[in-house]
Amino acid sequence: MTIGDVVTKLIGDDAPFSVTAYDGSVGGNPDAPYGVHIENERGIRYLISHPGELGLARAYVSGDLTLSGVDLGDPYDFLNLFWSGFEPKTPPLREIPAMLSAVGLGALRPPPPPPQEAPSQWRRAVEGLRHSRKRDSEAIQHHYDVSNEFYEMVLGDSMTYTCACYPHEDATLEEAQFHKYDLVCKKLGLEPGMRLLDIGCGWGGMVRHAVEHYGVTALGVTLSREQASWGQQKIKELGLDDRAEVRYSDYRDVTETGFDALSSIGLTEHIGVRNYPSYFQFGMSRLRDGGRMLNHSITRPDNKAPSLTKGGFIDRYVFPDGEITGVGTIVGAMQDEGFEIRHVEDLREHYARTCRAWCKNLSANWDACVAEAGEPTAKIWGLYLAGSSLSFTTNRIQLHQVLGVKVPASGDASYPLRPTFGV
Known part of the structure; x- marks a missing residue:
């Protein structure tokens, strides 16, 4: 028996791909449009x-x-094959010894993981508790400090690494990112002279948009040095540094208070569900009475599934220590800390489109991305973005914006009788 024979027993000869092995054998479906090549024993x-x-x-x-x-x-199309019902077969027990003999007993010895992989959860625990300041900082840097040049090629001109909001079917990625920021500004009720705090600000897209188009003064904070450096430089280039700042800081170290609005776009996924109470307490403590908080984050379709996915591709290669849960858990946590919930919106289909657009950017700039970040990292991003687009498309994950208001004892929420923003 060859490695190809083993493969055929596992996937069948009608699989949507063929497999060739380093021993020269072939398995799977030789007429399939895709090929998988096992290059060596490792x-x-x-x-x-x-x-x-x-x-x-x-x-x-x-x-x-x-x-x-x-x-x-x-x-995307290749991964979709596996999400469309294809499953490996379970061989009879009597055939397993021959299959093991074909691949060799040495194949049972696990090799060290690639250097791009984050340590396992238990190894990370040696360095501190999950979502401690040290581990949060390391997790953010693992993902976000790849290379600003790499992100420019993948994300496009807006340098925005969060779900866009497409105003119409033919909108470009840049139009959709502009519309997303504009929607957040309108939900927050921003007006000239107001003060905005944007936590987890990335490269400062929300900060720049709010200052340029709504006349506010804005502070953004991020745990990524690369993001802070790029964002602050961009602010200076645009001549906005008298009213805008992107600061390298843990949001918990922001001491300023009395903000009119607080935006959190893509941060909740990183803080841990157990930290929701302190996270929304922080939001309440930094807002004035009548101030609004907009929380924008990836969510699960229900509130029952575990929030932490241990040991999978996303945890090891993309978002170490990342946690997501249902929007009901987020709404409940905001309410428990005193926020009055005024609006909830699901942008799931928009994130599917956004990830697909980032994939197309990566594909169009593949050689340059490989040269900048290395082929292993570029491969990780291709898998991650295509898989994420599929997850949003098939409702495995969602994206919710939740708008809350800090209501004073008088009950005056400073909120109009009907929303003034378009959705």
Whole structure:
């Protein structure tokens, strides 16, 4: 029995892809449009030692498993095959000894993970509790400090790494990001002279938009040095540094108070569900009476599933220590800390489009992205963005904006009888 024979027993000869192995054997469907190539024994060892997405990711990122017929910057169609009902077969027990003999007993020995992989949860625990300041800082830097040049190629001119909001079917990514920021500004009721705090501000897109188009004074904070440096430089180039700041800081270290509005766009995923109370307490403490908070974050379709996904591709390669839960949990936590909830909106389909647009940017700039960040990192991003787009499309994950108001004892929420923003 060859490795190709083993593969055929596992996936069948009608699979949507073929498989070739380093021993020269072939398995799967030779007429399929996609090909999977196992380059060496280490690739087999990755696949056997961690069956499923983590083993596949390790082999792919390390170059021990390669693909043909697949756009590496935008593998959406290829990944969709696995999400459309394809499942490996379970071989009879009597055939397992022969299959193990074909791949070799050495294949049972797990190799070290690729250097791009974050440590396991228990190894991270040695460095401190989950969502401690140290671990939060390390997690953010793992993902966001890849390279500003890399992000410019993937995200586009807006340098906005959060869900866009498409105003119409034919809107471009840049139009949709502008519309998203504008929608947030309108939900917050921003007016000239107001003060805005944007926590988890990224490269400062929300800060710049609010200052340029709504005449506010804005402070943004981020745990990424790369983001803060880029964002502050951009502010200076635009001549906004008298009213705008992007600060390298943990949001918990912001001492200023009395803000008219607080935006949190894509931060909640990083803080941990157990920290929601202190997170929204912070929001309440930094707002004036009648001030509004807009929380924009990825969510789950329900409030029952575990918020933390341990040991999978996203946890190890994309967002270490990331946690997401249902919008009901977020709404409940905001209410428990005193916010009156005024509006909730799901932008799930918009995030599917946004991730797809980022994939297309990655694909169009593939060679330059590989040169800037390395092929393993570029591969990780292709998998991550395409998989995320599929997850939003199929309602495995969602994106919610929740608008809350800090209401004083008088009950005057400083809120109009009907919303003044378009959705």
